[in-house]
Structure formats: structure tokens, C-alpha cells
Amino acid sequence: MPTHVLGLSCYYHDSAAALLRDGEIVAACQEERLSRKKHDSDFPSRAVKYVLREAGIGPGDLDAVGFYDKPLLKFERMLSTYVATFPRSFNSFRTAMPVWIKEKLWVPSSIRKELRPYSGPILFAEHHMSHAASCFLVSPFEDAAILTVDGVGEWATSSFGVGHGNDIKLFKEIRFPHSLGLLYSAFTYYLGFKVNSAEYKVMGLAPYGKPVHFERIMKEMVHLMPDGSFKLDMKYFAYDAGLRMTSGAFDEFFGGPPRKPESWMSEREFDIAASVQKVCEEVVLTMARYIHKETGLTNLCMAGGVALNCVANGRIIRETPMKNLFVQPAAGDAGGAVGVAHYLYNTIEKKPRGKSWTHSYLGPEYSDDEIRKYLDGVGARYELLPREELLRRTAARLSEGHVVGWFQGRLEFGPRALGGRSILGDPRDPKMRDTLNMKIKFREGFRPFAPSVLAEKSADWFELDCESPYMLLVAPVREGKRTIPAVTHVDHSARVQTVTREASPLYYDLIAEFDRQTGVPILINTSFNVRGEPIVCTPHDAYLCFMRTNMDELVLGPYFLEKPAQPPLKEDVDWRTLFELD
């Protein structure tokens, strides 16, 4: 009988479920993709149903269920914080306690209720152990150093250790309230963006500015030691006590209040973003160097929300003794679901590790028949094309400057679209970035787009000596190859996705066909959604997104749809009323 372990993460942000069968990942999915509520933190009922369906089992067939953190340790930290920050903590106490009393203290009961008739054990791993397991146990390394950095788990905000075989040992940690993730989130809040959601916008904004505040921040706010450990001067922050991220002292430090969301941005905001980005990179690089010194290892696995900072990741590879880097593609809390499941199966039960991950296509998939039935149901006009013609025509349209919605195979697990649910464009077109930002995604004009490049040609175009299959490394575009303005950021960098035929055959062949037609082995790849919307999951989500935006074509499996041929949507509503801006 195969062993099935279900991993769950929920109640904070990005809830998710993941299922292992005999230690191999069967499916993993974020709840937001199914509920259509961005960063959905509720119990992942839909995701659980999906992963069980994918495995062809029911809840009663599960052997173990793992939760990605230790609720009572987290509660202890909350109470300690309220005590330490009395009386400033009253508002936070009044807001958080009802949720704890009603929900967060009753995790096992909630899980049992949702998973009836499951009667097996409900097990718990520490938050940072779940992160550590989520990267090391699915990595290609037999031995590796592990670094996890996020906002906060129970008490830890960063930790490091080593993985060997199926065992993980965490050695040291930095504890709340000293947190690199929360520092970055505090700046995200101050710059007028949504916390736990829009940190990547700060990273994208940074190259427009100069890190003029870097020295002052490092002198007054962040006390960094040569071993990468640090403390924050909490007089600048309010997240320890209240519902705000920054304090009045922070406002004074930067000479004004936080920027109002959606208001105009100036050089001031660009410089602040550049400064905190440099601080983040400095801390992460110092940590990586220290961990190498302590462990002697040159393989590094990373997870936690800060591991999504692909600029810092790129610098780890280029500037530290770490030679190989594996970052869990769902490095944030969603990945904790994968981590706890692997930790229980491999480390606790001492079972051998399975195959390492080569892709993150772990979500729902729809057959050609299901797609056709849907399209017929809504009266869509489409052509069924043979594979070669589908690739030829899609590449041709892209080379003419069209924007194409690309829906193929299984949905990606993690925040990045990697050719399963992507919007594609021509990277050579200098106007393409504005077109995509303003007319397709309806998002801020400064946001950069990322390139998907054929893995074997990546080094010709980018200063990158390794693969980056999950779009988690930023690398400079080579000087002689700056003919791809739509994916080249203002500092001549790009957030690269390397594509191999083994991981993604159809997507690889599309880029290869585009290369054959244009001489450029690269496509713009951005997630298939509009601003504030979770990445599309079903043919229905994709068709609605296609029809409500200015996309030119949609490729759903083997079906090719052109916008002018489509009948008007029957129940059209303005998407801006459906999705809260992120």
C-alpha cells in the first residue's frame, strides 16, 4: 500500500495543500488559485480536494497530515509581544485575539472537520523547519547548507543549518522582532504598497533609484554583525505592537509620512526602495558567506519569503563562495505545505528522498476535451491546430507584436508563471512593456517583465552560468545583447527563467520556434492574470481574462482563439470591481 502524506499551510497568507505518495510529490496548489481570492489565507479546502482528486484517493486514505508550523509556540510569541509592548499592543490584541480564540488555537479540530473521515495523526513542524525541508529535500543536493529567511514563524525570522541525505539540522536563528522580511515589509508599507503582497514591487522599483540612505539605515536602523546576524532598532518600527508597520521615528528618518497608495512616485521613493534593497542584499550576502565559513559547504538551499528576492539570489551566486543555489519555487508560506509533508516522510520517518524537482507544474490540468466543451459552452470561436502549426502560428503572431495568453498543462505551484499559465510577448519590441503594463495587466508602469530563454542559449544573452528554472535569479543582460528592451530593466538586468525541453516540452518548442523565426531565443513571460487577480487556473478563468483585457490571441491547449472573432462576453463586469488592487 502506498503511503500518502498531506501537507497544509494556512491561516496567515498564501494557504496551500501538497500531497506526497511514497515521498514523491503528486500535487500542490495554493488555495488562491481555486478560490480566486489573492493570497487567500483560509483553510485550503479546495486545494485539499484537488490534491486528493489528483491522487485518486479520499481523506480516509491518508496516512498522515502535517501542519506547517507550531500554533502554540506562535501564540506564546504573540502573548510575549503583547506583554512587552503594553499598552501600545491593545489594538492588536483586540483585533487578533478573537481570531485566535475562534480559529487559530483549534487547528487539529479544524483539520479533522475538513478531512472527515480521516482519523490518523495530525502532526506539526516548526515554521522554519518546514521552509528548510521545502527547499533541501526536493533539491538535487545530497549535502547542502540551508538558509531560511522570512517575516516570522513562531519566534524565528531567519535560520540556518545543514541538510544531509534525508536529515536536516538547524543550528542557529534570529528571533522576532528582528526580521529581515518584516524590515522589507515595513519599507513596502512606507512606500505605499501592500504588505505580504507587493514586496516584489519594491524590488522592481529599486533600480530606478540610488541607495542614498543605505549608510544611514545600516548605522541607525539595522545593526549587522560580520556573521550576518542582526538586530533592528525597534524605535523605527511599530509591527511588534500594533497594526502599523513603521513608527513616527521612521517617518522622521525619511522626512515625511508613508506614501499614499496609488499616488505619484518620485525620486524620493525610488531612492528609498534602492536603499532597502541594498540593505537586504547586504544582509543576505553576509549570511551566505558566514554559513559557507561555518559549514564548509558550497551548495545552498533557500526558502522563506525573502528567498523570492531574486536580485539578492543572483548576487549570492556571483559574489559568495556558494557555487550552487536551489531556491524553492514556492519559497513563501505556500511552500511550507510541501516542506512539512517531506519533513514528516523523509526526516521523521527516515525514508529515502525521491526525485529532485525539475519543474513546479504541480497544479490542476484540463484535457483537450474539457477545454473544447467549455469553449463550446460559451460560444467561443476557435481553431483546433496540430502541434507544429500551433507553435508556428503562435510564434509568428508574437513576432508581429501581438500579446498571447498561453494556457498549457498543469498550473504552476508558487508565485511565478513559468509557461503553464503565462501571457507572452516579443522581448524585442520597445513598446511591449508599456503595452503589457497598461493595456493587459493594468498595473504600474515601472514594473519590469521577465524573459524565458532556452536554457542552452541563456549564457549567450545573460551573465548567468547556471540554470534558473523558477525565475528566481536576476542577472545582467550581456552588453552586446541589449536588443531585448522589453525584458531589460533600467539597470540592464533581467529576472531570467531558463527553459529546458525536459521540464516543459511545448513551451520550450514555442521559444525555439520564435528563435527560428526571429533569431531571438527569448519570450516575455508574465503571469496570466490582471492586477490583483490570482494567476488563472481553469479555462474559464483564462477565457474571462483574455476577453476582459487587450490580449490579441489565446492558446488553450491545442485551441487557438483570436480576439476579433469572439462574441461579446454575456456577463461582462469590470474586473476592477472583482479584484482588490495588490
Next chain:
Amino acid sequence: MVVTLELLLRRFARGTRLYSAWTHGFEAIGAVWTSVLLGLVYFLSVSVVGLGMKLFAKDPLDRGLASEPSFWRVHEPNPLGDKAAVRHQF
């Protein structure tokens, strides 16, 4: 009487504006009571411990910035052992 009225409204007026106003009214009363009770808990328990800690200069959040060779803290293994620890929420 309130219970009887609730049962009658639930039976005969569910989905109406009257029932919606009735439930919203009680939700508002519930929110006020929750705040009052939590306020009492906060000021009778958290305040006592918080003031005591301030008095003895104890900081459970370790916010002091006094010079130290490192701010890394040892990751304490669970005293129950890894295998037993996963069965607990702590």
C-alpha cells in the same frame, strides 16, 4: 423573548431586510461586548505582567542593542525529541 424572535425571524423572514438588520444589530452588540471583555482581560492580565516586566527591566523580545559578538541564537532542539515533537503544537 429574543430567542423566540430570532427563531421566528429565521423561519419566516430569512433573506429579508428586517432579518438582515436584526442580525447586524446583534453583531454590533457582540462586537462591543467582545471589545469590553478583551479590554478587561488585557488590562487585568497583560498590563500586570507587562508593568512587572518593565519594573524589573525584563524584555521578552530582546530588543536591547547592547554590544554582543553575534545576534544569532542557538536553535534549541525540542526536548521531546524530533519524532515525539511533531505530535505536539509546541
